Amino acid sequence: MMVIKSYALVILLCFLLSACQDTIVEKQTPFKQDNLIPWSIVGFDVKERTPEQRLAMLEELGFKQYAYGHRLKHIPTMKHEWQLAKEKGIDIKAVWLYINLAKDKPGSLREQTEAVFENLAAVNLHTQIWVGFDPKYFQNLSNQQALKEAVEMVSYLSKRASSLGSKVALYNHGGWFGKPENQIKIINSLPKHDIGVVFNFHHGHDTLNDYNKNIKMLMPYLWCVNLNGMKSDGPKIVTLGEGNLEQEMIQLLLDLNYQGPFGLLGHVKGGDPAVILQQNLDGLRQLFPKQS
Numbered sequence: 401m402m403v404i405k406s407y408a409l410v411i412l413l414c415f416l417l418s419a420c421q422d423t424i425v426e427k428q429t430p431f432k433q434d435n436l437i438p439w440s441i442v443g444f445d446v447k448e449r450t451p452e453q454r455l456a457m458l459e460e461l462g463f464k465q466y467a468y469g470h471r472l473k474h475i476p477t478m479k480h481e482w483q484l485a486k487e488k489g490i491d492i493k494a495v496w497l498y499i500n501l502a503k504d505k506p507g508s509l510r511e512q513t514e515a516v517f518e519n520l521a522a523v524n525l526h527t528q529i530w531v532g533f534d535p536k537y538f539q540n541l542s543n544q545q546a547l548k549e550a551v552e553m554v555s556y557l558s559k560r561a562s563s564l565g566s567k568v569a570l571y572n573h574g575g576w577f578g579k580p581e582n583q584i585k586i587i588n589s590l591p592k593h594d595i596g597v598v599f600n601f602h603h604g605h606d607t608l609n610d611y612n613k614n615i616k617m618l619m620p621y622l623w624c625v626n627l628n629g630m631k632s633d634g635p636k637i638v639t640l641g642e643g644n645l646e647q648e649m650i651q652l653l654l655d656l657n658y659q660g661p662f663g664l665l666g667h668v669k670g671g672d673p674a675v676i677l678q679q680n681l682d683g684l685r686q687l688f689p690k691q692s
Contacts (some may be wrong), residue, residue, distance in 0.1 A: 431684055431692040435660040437493045438466040438677055439626055440667030442474055447672055451481035455490055457674050461681075464489065467530065467624075467663065469496035475515050482523040493661070494528040494569070494598075494624070495520070497557070501537040501549055506556035517560055526565035528623060530598050531557060535575020546576045551589045558593040569596040569623045572603045579607065580614040587621060596623035601646065602636050602665065611649060619656055626663030627684065637668055639676075641683030650687070 429435075438458060449457060458466055470478060485492050495516060503510050509517075516529070531554065538546045558568045570586065572578035580597075587595050597618050607614055608630075629638030630645035640646060664680050666673030685692040 429691055430654065430658075430660045431662065431688055433462055433681075434464065435662065436463070436664045436681070436684075437624065437661050438463055438666055438673070439663040440469050440665055441466060441673035441677065443469050443471040444667045444669060444671065445673050446670050451477050451484050454481070455485060455488055458490060459488075461674065461677055463677075465491040465493050467494040467496070468492050469530075472512055475512060478515065479519045479522055482519060482525050486523065486525070492525060492527050494530045495525075496571075497529050497531050498534070498573075499531060499553060499557075500534040501553060502534075504553070506552050517564065520564050520566060524565075528596070528598075529557065529561050529566055529568050530571040530624075531568055532571040532573035533575070533577040535573065535578065538576035541576070543576075543582075547582070547585055547589070550577055550582070550586050554586055554595065555590055555593065558590065558595055562594075567594050567596065569598045571598045572600050574603055574606070578603060580618050584617065584621070595621075597621040598624045598626065598663070600626040600663075601628040601630055601649065602626070602667070605630075605632075605634060605636065608632055608645070612652060615649075615652060616656065619658065622658060624661050624663050625653060625658065626665060627680070628665055629683065637665070639683050640680045641686050647687050654691070 438461075441454065441457075445454075447453075458464075468478075468481070482492060497513065497516050499513065500510070504513050519525075520527070533550065533553075541549070554568065554570070561568050570577070570583045572580070572583070576582055580599075583597055587593075587597075599615070599618060599622060604611065627640055627646065627650065629640050629643030630649060631638060631643045632645060664677055664684070666677045666680075668676050
């Protein structure tokens with residue numbers, strides 16, 4: 401009887417050790433491919449791929465997920481692409497929503513903005529909505545006015561998203577709304593809403609000097625970090641591994657125990673996202689071979 405109990409104990413200990421090792425491996429590989437989200441591959445595509453071609457491209461590159469960032473011309477095929485992605489088992493991790501407060505108002509969105517919500521409902525897609533604001537709108541507003549208008553719109557969008565089983569994340573796209581301290585003010589003004597932040601390296605050049613402080617401040621709210629090669633003097637878009645700042649910036653995220661997901665850009669005007677995604681994937685693996 402004692403031998404059986406001892407044998408059972410050994411099996412249990414082996415199982416627990418294996419589970420712990422799996423957890424350790426999981427934490428050490430934040431850049432495995434299923435933790436990377438291809439981003440900006442719809443609006444920036446010199447080949448103007450159809451939904452079928454785009455999803456085939458993702459599969460060829462080994463991805464089973466992406467974030468959908470459209471332009472006006474893609475609205476007619478939006479619903480079809482989302483339905484097709486569902487059928488193929490490709491997860492749409494987020495969809496893009498760009499707000500112009502001169503044209504979009506709570507309760508009265510532009511047709512192209514409303515189309516995102518209509519298609520989410522039609523496809524029954526539950527996902528994140530990455531919300532960017534046109535930075536020009538805030539230029540002539542005081543901080544108090546800007547906060548009031550942003551909170552009213554984000555509150556409205558969050559309620560609409562929640563009714564469809566989705567959530568809103570604030571996307572730094574420049575200007576007043578893109579500053580981390582302002583995004584946190586918006587979130588703190590809406591304590592009953594589940595709102596996160598998507599931090600984009602390529603839109604963070606104007607706050608580079610405060611990156612360490614800002615990323616620590618944003619940690620409780622980070623739902624995704626979109627990576628990019630970074631140089632203090634630009635340009636805006638650089639392949640991962642070809643900048644001189646991104647390795648240190650990414651390492652800080654890892655040191656703070658951020659485990660992802662991470663966005664991988666396919667964003668170059670006049671470029672082919674298939675090529676750009678692969679270059680960024682290769683660059684990331686070169687920077688962090690042990691974590692890939």
